[in-house]
Amino acid sequence: MSEQDTRGMLPVADGRTVAARVWRMLAGRRLALCGIVVLFLLEAGLALVFPLVIGSLVDTVRAADGSGVPASFWWQVALLPATAVAAGLLAWMATRALARLAETVVAELREGYVAAALDLPRATIETAGTGDVVTRASDDIAQISGTLPDVLPRLSVAALTMVLVAGGLAALNPWFLAGYALTIPLYGLTVRWYLRTAPGVYVAERTAESARGHDILGTLTQLPTVTAHRLEHRQLERIKVTSWQTVRWAMRTRIVQNRMYGHLNVTELLGLLLVLGIGVWLALLGEASAGQVTAAVLLFLRTVAPIAELLFLMDELQSALASLGRIIGVTATRGATATDAPDTRSDAGPAVEVAGVHFAYRPDRPVLTAIDTRIDDRSVLAVVGATGSGKSTLASLIAGVYRPTTGDIVRRVDPQRIVTVTQETHVFAGTVRDNLTLAAPGATDEQITTALKQVGAEHIVELLPDGLDTEVGDGGHAVTAAQAQHLALARLALADPALVILDEATAEADTADTAVLDRATTAVTSGRSALVIAHRLSQARTADRIVVLQDGRLVETGTHDDLIAAGGRYADLWTAWETGRR
Incomplete structure (x- = not known):
């Protein structure tokens, strides 16, 4: 279920345990969550109306051929701000509802962690150190609280947008969908590499931060003892080592991020050239109008941001999941961490x-x-x-x-x-x-x-x-x-x-x-x-x-x-x- 750090720190829950615990925490809130997903689905759908209307406007203008402004032009123009306002309103409603739900869950998570930490055997606390306990209650909870209400809405919109764009491209011409689909394996390779590399790096970074917090907090809270025993140099060296370890792991996470961004940029360029090339080819064959090609390119560009955001958000999500694993690693042990009961007797004798x-x-x-x-x-x-x-x-x-x-x-x-x-x-x-x-x-x-x-x-x-x-x-x-x-x-x-x-x-x-x-x-x-x-x-x-x-x-x-x-x-x-x- 969990693993113990070699430094004797508190346990970290694995992915299956985290998923099971979060699912149980959502009990009684799943219907509300489904309603929020529907709101995000509607918002993503309205956001895709914009490129389709632009494509339709291109064909409308070309068809006018100097004979005046057709009536359809005006309602198409009016549709652009109307859909933008409606999409914004839906996004506001969904984000507000999700933030309320997420903050409630985070509050329960925080309270559960504190309760579980108080139930831990004193020997476990002393072995792990107060730094690990405090870092989880402060930094990790803050990471979860700052990420989930912000990331989940964006993640939902990005995922739904990708699905709806695929449907829109297929409606314009199946060849556009084929071009879009060819980029998916490239994104898949990036995702596979990232998911294989990032989780361990993020957990190591959070663990290094806990070790640093333990050394700093221990030194400051016991400063008179450190001074009395002339341990200043020793403690400074320990803080230097743990701080450098934190920097090293932070640099590794930045390297992983930069490699992911590079893969994304190359894939986006190849995908854009592919869809544009297919559009020109279909236009030359007379199987697609200029408006359809325009709409297809704009739709693909509409997916560039969500796909990139999905992977960018995975970066934040990995950090939040690492923190979530560290919190649930403690809460999941509540009631199962009791050591063997001390030997007690009720007969007469010394206490x-x-x-x-x-x-x-x-x-x-x-x-x-x-x-x-x-x-x-x-x-x-x-x-x-x-x-x-x-x-x-x-x-x-x-x-x-x-x-x-x-x-x-x-x-x-x-x-x-x-x-x-x-x-x-x-x-x-x-x-x-x-x-x-x-x-x-x-x-x-x-x-x-x-x-x-x-x-x-x-x-x-x-x-x-x-x-x-x-x-x-x-x-x-x-x-x-x-x-x-x-x-x-x-x-x-x-x-x-x-x-x-x-x-x-x-x-x-x-x-x-x-x-x-x-x-x-x-x-x-x-x-x-x-x-x-x-x-x-x-x-x-x-x-x-x-x-x-x-x-x-x-x-x-x-x-x-x-x-x-x-x-x-x-x-x-x-x-x-x-x-x-x-």
Whole structure:
């Protein structure tokens, strides 16, 4: 049905899947679509009246032979603007109706993609990268929205015009149709070459754009980390590579387009000379009048633009179809992407048990080795260790994002009631109420206020101009990083999870906000089973139990006082942290 990019990006649907999904989306709209096609058919037919009337005028003028203007001349002249106005009116009606239908389908497609993306396993998102997810939601949707309402009307008119012109040429003289038909194989060769070459090039171009977007977005969103670890040169090199790949594929698409245009120009010239030659030959034989030859040439010229437009539109259509495949590649997996359910039990025991767990993202690079620990019911387990020791990986395993390479993780809580908050806190565009009720859509203002008070964040809302109705996020009232983290903890309290996982959830707080957010963390974990990846050791100190990771191994476990007394790795970290605070 779909294929996965070698870089681990999200799937891309094949042509059959795209066609089937679009056909299902048109259910209930097919009658309207047929009506639109009829309007385009009438518009194309009226547009062909013009060359036929011109041909008739030529014969009328020749037949007059200086004896005055015949009456038929005037109605033929009047017919020209009348048909043009009627054709324009029909085109406007059809285009308007099709735009409305297409935009509705695109809106449903956009909503379906967002819903499907939200349903994707977190491991899939992390492997693909936010750049691929965002590029599909922005660039690909924009490509589809900008192409379909514009291309489909022109494509319909072009196809119908070609058919009607064939009928008009046959009515004038079958030999004209024969000349027209001889050009079809030449166009067919161009189309065959283009359809064989273009789709892969367009998909590769869109994929390259996603890779570039992933690198740029990742660098900008994690700029403090990039700067702190002096990764500027590395990230710039990655962006240069993906940008150059995007340019290379863009150039390849231009080369494919230019070759197609060259084939078209040669075919058009040969076809025009052929029809004109047949017309002269028929006129010399007395089997066609000057008006008929004129009409035939004008009819053929009337097909030049639609045929060229068909192929030109195929260029835009291929790009839109590539984008459509990338969108449907995600929406088609909705409901079929769920990973194996985490192991759960309902018997008595710890909320979570981790037994002999080994994990590696790649077989040759183990991240966690022989991890044995537990999270007791309604107790807090803090995980301490240096950067790269495997803390966040352990949190992801316990959350069910990944499955252990070997070993077992048993949960005695409902997997749907496991909630993770990371340091990458996001403020959504909308009201404060909207941001909070994402965790509990039916929550009342009273419940929201209770959650805010639980974590000590009610003062944030009180200071906002419109309270819970204050618009925040993009284009709204600006909130600080600490306020965003505080609201995220309030949202967590509103969700009322059975297991809380805080993966350095308050790491971005300034020193002045540290104590406030630590109290909020303590409040939200109180009375709940919780795993806290401790960015500050003050958070570990208040935990019921602490485990220390070093190079992916669990090296110490115990309470704060026990570990300090042991004088091991944790004691060293505590001493260094205390010294740094002075």
